[in-house]
Amino acid sequence: MKKIISVILSAAMLFSLVAVGFTANADDATTTFAVASDLHYVEPREELEGPIDDPIYWYANRRAAMEDESGFIIDEFLRQCAEDDNIEFVLLPGDLVNDGRVIVQQHIDVAAKLKNFEQESGKPVYVINGNHDNGAGENDFKYDDFIENYYQFGYDEAIATMEGNCSYVAELNDEYRLIAVDSCDPTKSTEDGMTSDKVDWVIEQAAKAKEDGKYPILMMHHNLLDHLPVQRILSRNFIIRTHFTTAEKFANAGIKLVFTGHEHCSDAATYTSTKGNIIYDFATTSLTMYPTQYRVFNLTPDEIKYEARTVDKIDTDALTATVSGYTQEHIDLMNAGFNAYAKGFLKAGIEYRLALGMTMEKIGIAEGEPFYNLVNTAVTGLTDILEVPLYGEEGSVEALAAEYGVELPKTDYKTGWDLATELVGAHYAGEEDFPLDSDPISVFFKVVALILRDDLAGIADDVLLGAVHELLGLENGITTEITQLCTKLMGRATAVEYLLLAIASPLLYEFTGDHDGVPDNNGTLPGYGVEGGFSDVIDNVTGIFSKIVEYLKLIITYILKVFTF
Numbered sequence: 230m231k232k233i234i235s236v237i238l239s240a241a242m243l244f245s246l247v248a249v250g251f252t253a254n255a256d257d258a259t260t261t262f263a264v265a266s267d268l269h270y271v272e273p274r275e276e277l278e279g280p281i282d283d284p285i286y287w288y289a290n291r292r293a294a295m296e297d298e299s300g301f302i303i304d305e306f307l308r309q310c311a312e313d314d315n316i317e318f319v320l321l322p323g324d325l326v327n328d329g330r331v332i333v334q335q336h337i338d339v340a341a342k343l344k345n346f347e348q349e350s351g352k353p354v355y356v357i358n359g360n361h362d363n364g365a366g367e368n369d370f371k372y373d374d375f376i377e378n379y380y381q382f383g384y385d386e387a388i389a390t391m392e393g394n395c396s397y398v399a400e401l402n403d404e405y406r407l408i409a410v411d412s413c414d415p416t417k418s419t420e421d422g423m424t425s426d427k428v429d430w431v432i433e434q435a436a437k438a439k440e441d442g443k444y445p446i447l448m449m450h451h452n453l454l455d456h457l458p459v460q461r462i463l464s465r466n467f468i469i470r471t472h473f474t475t476a477e478k479f480a481n482a483g484i485k486l487v488f489t490g491h492e493h494c495s496d497a498a499t500y501t502s503t504k505g506n507i508i509y510d511f512a513t514t515s516l517t518m519y520p521t522q523y524r525v526f527n528l529t530p531d532e533i534k535y536e537a538r539t540v541d542k543i544d545t546d547a548l549t550a551t552v553s554g555y556t557q558e559h560i561d562l563m564n565a566g567f568n569a570y571a572k573g574f575l576k577a578g579i580e581y582r583l584a585l586g587m588t589m590e591k592i593g594i595a596e597g598e599p600f601y602n603l604v605n606t607a608v609t610g611l612t613d614i615l616e617v618p619l620y621g622e623e624g625s626v627e628a629l630a631a632e633y634g635v636e637l638p639k640t641d642y643k644t645g646w647d648l649a650t651e652l653v654g655a656h657y658a659g660e661e662d663f664p665l666d667s668d669p670i671s672v673f674f675k676v677v678a679l680i681l682r683d684d685l686a687g688i689a690d691d692v693l694l695g696a697v698h699e700l701l702g703l704e705n706g707i708t709t710e711i712t713q714l715c716t717k718l719m720g721r722a723t724a725v726e727y728l729l730l731a732i733a734s735p736l737l738y739e740f741t742g743d744h745d746g747v748p749d750n751n752g753t754l755p756g757y758g759v760e761g762g763f764s765d766v767i768d769n770v771t772g773i774f775s776k777i778v779e780y781l782k783l784i785i786t787y788i789l790k791v792f793t794f
Contacts, residue, residue, distance in 0.1 A: 259527050259528065260401070262319065264526065266512075267323065267491065267493060268516050269361065286576075293575045295574055296327065297552050307346040311350035320354075323359025323449070324450065340382075343356075354383075355401075359491065365416050383399050394411035400443070408434045408435065408448070419491075420466045451489060452498075453479070453498075454500055455468065468492075485757050494659065495520065497752070499747045518575060519658070520658040522537050523538055530758025535752060580646045615644065615645035619672070629679065633679060649673070659750045
């Protein structure tokens with residue numbers, strides 16, 4: 230009898246230990262997944278062609294997107310996800326293809342890649358549409374076509390859908406539930422279509438998730454929060470309307486994580502509701518553009534950990550077997566570091582796009598029309614300064630600046646374009662770190678000031694005083710000489726320039742640095758199990774107040790320079 234009791238007690242103790250072990254594992258359970266956005270897949274061409282005067286990136290395009298390489302970048306991303314045993318599933322928040330409204334084959338190709346990944350890895354993929362993926366025109370790839378093509382990537386597991394668009398809800402695992410909402414306007418190419426009905430649907434689904442003991446994760450293409458200074462003004466088609474009101478509702482509905490794309494930047498933004506609930510919007514950059522980056526998230530109830538990973542290589546043998554025209558230099562550079570190659574491609578594409586936009590044809594003023602000479606002189610002067618070398622004894626920005634008493638700090642940048650595109654690339658890559666007193670920003674300010682002086686003086690000489698010069702037989706350049714003389718006598722900056730800096734300084738402060746307290750690419754945040762409260766509201770108000778004070782300091786600094794000029 231004692232032996233029987235002893236066996237029973239031993240079994241009970243063993244069972245309790247095992248149960249404790251299972252409980253501990255459940256408490257420590259980690260959900261790990263990858264997020265990549267804006268794949269913008271394009272079928273590769275048979276042969277490279279390009280319009281850009283560049284020794285390496287002559288085939289770059291105005292979108293600065295690596296179209297011919299896009300499929301191979303996607304393949305490498307999926308390979309990395311398959312080989313990482315910790316990654317359980319993949320989220321793709323829109324723009325899976327580039328011309329998806331009209332080119333169905335792009336959708337077929339991407340779906341085939343995702344299907345092959347799921348079959349080989351056993352890891353599910355969840356998608357939502359972006360503005361490049363479908364439309365409502367007569368010949369467009371419509372929302373029901375999108376659902377049919379990508380049915381096995383979330384829609385086959387849907388526990389709820391929304392009528393008339395691509396929105397759905399799916400269980401990710403025992404802890405988390407995905408709410409994928411179609412944020413696109415079906416009739417307009419980039420504008421958001423986040424209607425009040427969709428907002429209410431998201432809140433309803435978040436409430437159901439909470440009732441079922443699940444944490445709701447939201448995925449949509451358009452941004453929920455600002456990822457640029459005053460994005461609703463500067464880039465209004467990339468962020469949903471009434472975004473602060475919507476963020477307040479989503480945060481109070483229990484949504485803590487939102488995954489978006491569209492802006493092509495790697496940026497994390499946060500909002501704290503009036504009830505102290507915190508929501509984070511992770512905008513993920515385009516996978517097939519510099520920095521060819523995606524994020525991996527590790528979630529526990531206590532913590533949200535995330536890191537940025539880079540696609541730093543592709544199968545160049547497969548690339549050259551598909552597309553002809555690559556030189557050995559192209560391949561050597563790609564193999565040495567694909568991310569660095571992608572950065573050069575991005576900078577060449579951005580310069581081409583901006584320069585292309587600064588032509589009289591694009592501006593829309595024809596020769597002979599009023600203001601043609603005025604605008605043409607200004608645009609030509611601007612592009613000339615951006616194109617010439619920054620440094621050198623003759624024919625450089627540095628030499629021109631010396632004529633105005635301006636000294637350029639030494640940097641490694643070659644031209645004004647080189648510096649300007651570097652700042653844009655930093656925005657795409659996230660974790661911007663260009664303090665306003667740094668040499669690159671100082672050079673940027675001074676080049677802008679130089680453009681203001683030399684360009685405006687040139688306009689006066691060539692346009693406003695052109696007839697007077699001709700009548701009196703004077704040489705052009707008198708206004709430029711006067712401007713240079715005034716600069717030497719009165720200082721290196723004008724009151725107008727300081728006033729312009731006062732107006733622009735908050736925008737530059739936000740664009741060139743990351744000041745929201747949330748790391749863009751690698752960080753740790755409170756998990757879904759950590760509830761917000763009054764202290765978070767206080768922290769949020771304090772943060773906003775501190776930012777306003779910083780803005781005022783910047784503005785007042787330059788305003789004082791105007792009055793003490």
